[in-house]
Every structure is written in structure tokens, then in C-alpha cells.
Amino acid sequence: MSGTIYILNGPNLNLLGKRQPEIYGTSTLADVSSSCAKVGEEFDLAVHLLQSNHEGQLIDWIHEARENAAGIIINPAAYSHTSVAILDALNTFEGPVLEVHISNIHKRETFRHHSYVSSRADGVIAGCGIEGYALAMRHVGALLS
Numbered sequence: 423m424s425g426t427i428y429i430l431n432g433p434n435l436n437l438l439g440k441r442q443p444e445i446y447g448t449s450t451l452a453d454v455s456s457s458c459a460k461v462g463e464e465f466d467l468a469v470h471l472l473q474s475n476h477e478g479q480l481i482d483w484i485h486e487a488r489e490n491a492a493g494i495i496i497n498p499a500a501y502s503h504t505s506v507a508i509l510d511a512l513n514t515f516e517g518p519v520l521e522v523h524i525s526n527i528h529k530r531e532t533f534r535h536h537s538y539v540s541s542r543a544d545g546v547i548a549g550c551g552i553e554g555y556a557l558a559m560r561h562v563g564a565l566l567s
């Protein structure tokens with residue numbers, strides 16, 4: 423493998439598949455990991471999927487990615503809309519950053535329309551369900567090729 427992509431997931435996404443399936447679907451983070459690993463094979467990229475309900479843990483993993491990852495795919499979940507700290511951490515990372523939202527945040531409550539992370543992201547995918555992660559993986563692969 424020529425590199426590793428960190429796929430970081432924020433609060434409540436551990437419940438993906440069980441949580442509000444009418445919004446987020448019935449697939450799980452394990453499904454996300456296997457679909458991204460499949461795309462990664464095409465680009466010689468490994469995936470390392472992580473999830474935390476804690477802002478500081480996500481920031482620590484972004485710092486770790488500075489040493490260990492060629493790119494970051496991040497669904498910051500609710501922290502998208504609140505966290506300057508996660509934005510600041512991503513601004514220390516030099517590789518490609520793709521932001522993914524399973525739901526279309528622009529079709530939902532107005533407080534979800536703004537994401538701090540989007541000002542750092544090289545691309546943003548929203549509303550494509552968990553397929554958005556595989557699409558992001560493909561784009562990161564293309565950017566790194």
C-alpha cells in the first residue's frame with residue numbers, strides 16, 4: 423500500500439444503521455469501511471476508519487494523521503456546525519481533506535447549513551448516503567495519483 427486514508431467520524435455515528443434510519447439509512451460504519459477499502463485497492467490505499475463521540479479525540483487523530491495518513495475523509499457530524507477546534511486541527515494537515523455528510527445538510531434545519539470544516543475541505547459530499555464515503559475515497563485517490 424502506498425498510503426493510508428484516515429476516515430474520521432464524529433458523535434453518534436457509532437449508531438449508524440440504528441440511528442434515525444429514515445435519515446441515515448441502515449448501513450453501518452463497518453459497511454463504510456469495507457466499501458472504502460474496496461475503492462482503496464484501486465489506488466493502492468489502505469483505510470483506517472475511526473469514530474469518537476469526543477471532540478478532543480477527533481483532534482488527536484487529526485494530529486496523528488499528520489504523521490501517518492496521506493489524506494483524511496471526515497464526517498464531523500454535529501461538530502461540523504460548532505467546532506473551530508476541528509477546523510484548526512485540519513488546517514495543520516497538509517494532504518487532501520474530504521468532508522462527507524450522509525444526509526443533505528442543506529435540506530435540513532438551518533443550523534446544519536453551515537460547516538466550519540467546509541472552509542478547509544478540498545471537497546464536500548452531502549446527501550449521497552454512505553456512498554458519499556466511497557465517492558470521497560475515489561476523489562482522494564485521484565488527487566493523490
Ligand code: DQA
Pocket residue numbers: 433434435497498499500501502522523524525526527534
Ligand atoms: C451528519 C449531519 C449532521 O448535521 C449531524 O449532526 C450528524 C450527521 C450527516 O452525516 O448527515 O450527526 O454529519
